[in-house]
Amino acid sequence: MKPPPFEYHSPTSLxxxxxxxxxxxxxxxxxxxxxxxxxxNFRLAAPxxxxxxxxxxxxxxxxxxxxxxxxxxxxxxxxxxxxxxxAARAPLLAEAMPHIxxxxxxxxxxxxxxxxxxxxxxxxxxxxxALDATLVLQDGAGERRIPATEFFTGLFATxxxxxxxxxxxxxxxxxxxxxxxxxEFSRRHGDYALVxxxxxxxxxxxxxxxxxxxxxxxxxxxPVLAGSAMxxxxxTRPTPEAIREAAERAAREDIAPxxxxxxxxxxxxxxxxxxxxxxxxxxAARAAGARP
Amino acid sequence: MIVEGTYPLPGKPEAVxxxxxxxxxxxxxxxxxxxxxxxxxxxxxxTMAVGIGPITAAEFxxxxxxxDVMRPESYTMLIDSKGRxxxxxxxxxxxxxxxxxxxxxxxxxxLQVGGKIAGLGQRLLDSVSRMMIRQGLEALQRELAARLG
Numbered sequence: 001m002k003p004p005p006f007e008y009h010s011p012t013s014l015x016x017x018x019x020x021x022x023x024x025x026x027x028x029x030x031x032x033x034x035x036x037x038x039x040x041n042f043r044l045a046a047p048x049x050x051x052x053x054x055x056x057x058x059x060x061x062x063x064x065x066x067x068x069x070x071x072x073x074x075x076x077x078x079x080x081x082x083x084x085x086x087a088a089r090a091p092l093l094a095e096a097m098p099h100i101x102x103x104x105x106x107x108x109x110x111x112x113x114x115x116x117x118x119x120x121x122x123x124x125x126x127x128x129x130a131l132d133a134t135l136v137l138q139d140g141a142g143e144r145r146i147p148a149t150e151f152f153t154g155l156f157a158t159x160x161x162x163x164x165x166x167x168x169x170x171x172x173x174x175x176x177x178x179x180x181x182x183x184e185f186s187r188r189h190g191d192y193a194l195v196x197x198x199x200x201x202x203x204x205x206x207x208x209x210x211x212x213x214x215x216x217x218x219x220x221x222x223p224v225l226a227g228s229a230m231x232x233x234x235x236t237r238p239t240p241e242a243i244r245e246a247a248e249r250a251a252r253e254d255i256a257p258x259x260x261x262x263x264x265x266x267x268x269x270x271x272x273x274x275x276x277x278x279x280x281x282x283x284a285a286r287a288a289g290a291r292p
Numbered sequence: 293m294i295v296e297g298t299y300p301l302p303g304k305p306e307a308v309x310x311x312x313x314x315x316x317x318x319x320x321x322x323x324x325x326x327x328x329x330x331x332x333x334x335x336x337x338x339t340m341a342v343g344i345g346p347i348t349a350a351e352f353x354x355x356x357x358x359x360d361v362m363r364p365e366s367y368t369m370l371i372d373s374k375g376r377x378x379x380x381x382x383x384x385x386x387x388x389x390x391x392x393x394x395x396x397x398x399x400x401x402x403l404q405v406g407g408k409i410a411g412l413g414q415r416l417l418d419s420v421s422r423m424m425i426r427q428g429l430e431a432l433q434r435e436l437a438a439r440l441g
Contacts, residue, residue: 028346035346042412044346044377044412045346047348117345117346120416121415154423155344155345155420258419260414260415260418261414261415262415
């Protein structure tokens, strides 16, 4: 199918793009187009105008400074997946990347596009919440920074204001004695995950958990931080029993998953139980120095 | 698809009941409702526009018929809506239970969704309907609190 008619803007600078978006409240920014264009072709989305961000060079690229890695919003998934600094300094992100759809989609899709789209089954929102990343947003009035946990506000809903763009995401570089793990389950590789989990786990002196973050995807309106599971592990040794208890609480208390033709609520809870246990086990072993 | 739950509302069942029959109040309980008028003793007609995230809001024609009306305890809403992107129809059973100073609204809706929205948005239907019901009940609670003072 073909999309309904739309006006097309192709700015070459961020300032120009923001000016068009401020002027045209009925315009949608176009990043990699891997969700928006299919929605337009099915005629589910009918924006009056598109502001194509693909010619704005300053929005793409990965830089590192002061313990933070900054990824420009228009950086393609494939570039993140293949980046050596990401592999070394943000390995959770590197581990999650191959789970995003298929290589063709990753070659075109962008990190900023995925975060702004805020699909409840997407990997990157959960990864950013687990990493405690910061979203950099900009509109004509200026730039603001917002933690990932506050950026995702509901089903396909974010803290973005009209006319505002995600320009970058900043993730903290891997701290010492910190482990990570990403896992998800889908019936076919590349399909939307029925459940996914992203874990960051830091150990302190006596091998106790100093900082644990567990973010789940596809079990709510957006990424879900498994608060009671995190609390279970805080300050304790990540023994198999403690991990089992945390995974159990994640499955029972932290989520209210949907039922659909792909998976029932109880099946999703079981997947959370199993995947959270596996991810915590792997993250704890990595934090203790085991080879990934 | 079945969506069910219980939600606390302010006011005695009789007062809640009268307001629930008011099309202006009923419209508040259904997010996206643009117009809603009573066209018969137990019949309402109107339009609603629903858009989620990237999906441009699509207008639906809406007809609601009440059956099994047992004032002030329970009724069944028969819902029939259709628009460019498909249709949603089904029945929602509503039971009002007095408790303390307020009323517990128990609901159980059995909805069928078809057409383009069901074909393309299947994985989101449950989340979207739960979100709309939650938003609707929150709005209803605010409306009742304001009207019952």
